[in-house]
Structures are given as structure tokens and as C-alpha cells.
Amino acid sequence: MSKSILVVYYSQSGQLEQIVNNFTLPFVNSDIDVEYCKIKPVNDFPFPWTSEQFFDAMPESVAGIPTELNEPIFKRETYDLIVFAYQPWYLSPSIPANSVLQNQEFKNVLINTPVVTLIGSRNMWLMAQEQIKKYLKDAVAILVGNIALHDRNSNLISAITVQYWMFTGKKDNWLGIFPKPGISDEDILSAKKYGEIVLEHFKNNNLHNLQSELIKNKALQVKSNILFIESRGYMMFKIWARTVLKKRNRKLWIHLFKCYLIFVLFILSPLILLFYILFIKPFLTNKIKKQKEYYLNVN
Numbered sequence: 001m002s003k004s005i006l007v008v009y010y011s012q013s014g015q016l017e018q019i020v021n022n023f024t025l026p027f028v029n030s031d032i033d034v035e036y037c038k039i040k041p042v043n044d045f046p047f048p049w050t051s052e053q054f055f056d057a058m059p060e061s062v063a064g065i066p067t068e069l070n071e072p073i074f075k076r077e078t079y080d081l082i083v084f085a086y087q088p089w090y091l092s093p094s095i096p097a098n099s100v101l102q103n104q105e106f107k108n109v110l111i112n113t114p115v116v117t118l119i120g121s122r123n124m125w126l127m128a129q130e131q132i133k134k135y136l137k138d139a140v141a142i143l144v145g146n147i148a149l150h151d152r153n154s155n156l157i158s159a160i161t162v163q164y165w166m167f168t169g170k171k172d173n174w175l176g177i178f179p180k181p182g183i184s185d186e187d188i189l190s191a192k193k194y195g196e197i198v199l200e201h202f203k204n205n206n207l208h209n210l211q212s213e214l215i216k217n218k219a220l221q222v223k224s225n226i227l228f229i230e231s232r233g234y235m236m237f238k239i240w241a242r243t244v245l246k247k248r249n250r251k252l253w254i255h256l257f258k259c260y261l262i263f264v265l266f267i268l269s270p271l272i273l274l275f276y277i278l279f280i281k282p283f284l285t286n287k288i289k290k291q292k293e294y295y296l297n298v299n
């Protein structure tokens with residue numbers, strides 16, 4: 001019987017779906033049986049989003065509260081490899097991603113199976129991946145590789161353009177001034193190269209060396225400034241999520257969260273980051289190096 005891989009993903013705009021299709025091309029062109037499973041929430045999330053809906057997705061994303069799914073159907077009981085493609089929402093796995101990870105059918109196929117994660121993010125995926133590691137560990141799956149594609153524009157520019165994209169559905173140059181939002185076409189195409197690397201290691205039963213090869217080929221990058229903002233942002237999001245979930249007047253609290261996020265994103269974090277770069281980072285070279293190594297790896 002030929003080897004099999006299962007590819008599980010969710011995508012709103014089609015960006016992650018394009019990445020998945022490019023990534024799996026080498027598998028499809030080989031003798032491997034590739035099965036795709038697109039996650040389908042019973043009440044799917046809107047795209048484009050309204051501002052209210054967009055911010056309202058925060059508490060459940062951060063707290064990992066699942067939404068109801070149309071039951072995923074897997075043709076086999078076991079697979080030789082699973083590719084789990086997801087997008088971060090509020091520094092956490094998106095709600096469709098957390099939902100399938102808590103689905104018993106999916107947990108059954110994950111047991112003792114090597115998993116490669118494939119991320120399509122703006123630029124902040126480190127904290128989400130930590131949560132994915134926990135879900136996979138609980139399901140007794142074996143994380144063997146991680147590929148994280150991101151928007152290469154600066155944090156502030158990508159924060160502006162992603163809003164334009166999410167609220168209009170248009171992935172183009174806003175006002176003819178801003179760069180295109182999201183992951184560049186070139187990077188989306190490059191997913192095929194990473195698929196080839198995974199395929200080679202998969203065929204040679206050498207998945208334990210996969211992540212070092214992916215790191216060498218820049219399949220993921222960890223930037224210390226982003227790590228600094230993300231780890232602090234995640235702690236704050238946890239507090240906000242817990243608070244909003246407890247409150248009766250959810251609309252009001254979501255509005256307050258929206259004001260907080262805009263203030264932090266565009267005013268507070270650039271100032272804190274400047275302080276960090278000037279006065280903290282130079283004294284933490286070794287610690288930062290170790291942290292980067294940790295987040296690049298799959299353990």
C-alpha cells in the first residue's frame with residue numbers, strides 16, 4: 001500500500017489554501033496518497049469581517065474555546081504523516097484550528113503520527129505554535145517540522161494593511177501607497193520548495209532531521225523584537241479574554257479591547273520596543289540566542 005499523508009487546514013481568504021496547494025505539489029506528483037480535509041465550522045466566520053466581528057473573535061481564540069464543526073471525515077484510520085496548516089488569530093491558533101485539535105476523530109488519527117505544521121501568519125505565530133505543541137503532545141502526536149510563512153513588511157505597515165484586507169476582502173495596494181497585505185506571492189510559491197524538503201525526508205524515513213534542514217532553508221525565522229512584543233502581548237490577551245468572557249456586557253468590553261489594541265499596536269509598542277532595543281536587548285544577547293533556538297525548533 002502506498003504511503004499516505006493527511007492535510008488538514010482552514011482558510012478564509014484562500015491565502016493558506018494557496019500555501020497548502022503549493023506545499024503539497026511535490027507529494028501529489030509522487031506516488032503518495034494525499035488526502036485533504038478543509039475544516040468547516042457549522043457557522044463559518046465571515047470574510048471580509050466587520051470590525052465588530054473581527055474583535056469579537058478574540059476571547060474564544062485566546063481561551064481556545066472551540067466552535068462546532070461539520071464532522072471531519074477521514075478515509076483512513078491512520079496516516080504516515082499529517083500536515084496541519086493553520087493561521088494565528090490573536091497570538092493563538094485560529095478558532096477553526098483549535099476546534100479541530102479538540103475534535104475526537106482528529107485526535108484519533110493524530111496518535112503516534114508525525115506532524116508537520118504549516119503556518120500562514122501576519123508575523124506573530126510564536127505563541128500560537130506553543131499552544132499547538134501542547135495540543136499535539138496531549139494527542140500523543142509527534143511534531144517533526146514547522147514552516148512559518150509571514151508578511152515581510154514592517155510590523156506597523158503589516159498591521160495597517162492586514163486590517164484593510166480583512167475588512168474589505170481586497171488583497172491589493174491600498175490607496176496605491178501601501179504594499180500588498182499578507183504573504184507575498186513569491187513566498188506563497190516558495191511553499192513548494194519546503195514541500196520538496198519534507199517529501200525527501202519522509203521518503204527516506206529521516207523525519208527526525210527535518211527541522212534542522214527547514215531552518216537551514218529559512219522555512220521559518222524568529223525575530224527578537226517580535227518575540228519581545230508577542231510574549232508580552234499574549235499575557236495581556238489572556239487577561240482580556242478572561243475578563244471579556246466573564247462580563248455580561250460583552251459588546252462594551254469588546255469595544256474597550258479594540259481601543260486598547262489600537263493604542264498598544266500603534267502607540268505603546270513602538271515606544272516600548274525602542275526602549276527594549278536601546279536599553280535591554282544589548283545586555284541579553286545570550287538569552288535571546290537561546291530563546292531563538294528554542295522557538296525555531298520543534299521540541
Ligand SMILES: Cc1cc2nc3c(=O)[nH]c(=O)nc-3n(C[C@H](O)[C@H](O)[C@H](O)COP(=O)(O)O)c2cc1C
Nearest residue numbers: 011012013015016087088089090091121122123124
Ligand atoms: C481575527 C484575526 C486575528 C489575527 N491575528 C493574527 C495574529 O495574532 N498573528 C498573526 O501573525 N496574524 C494574525 N492574523 C492573520 C492570519 O493569521 C492570517 O494570516 C490571515 O487571516 C489570512 O489567513 P486565511 O488564509 O485564513 O485567509 C489574524 C487574522 C484574523 C482574521
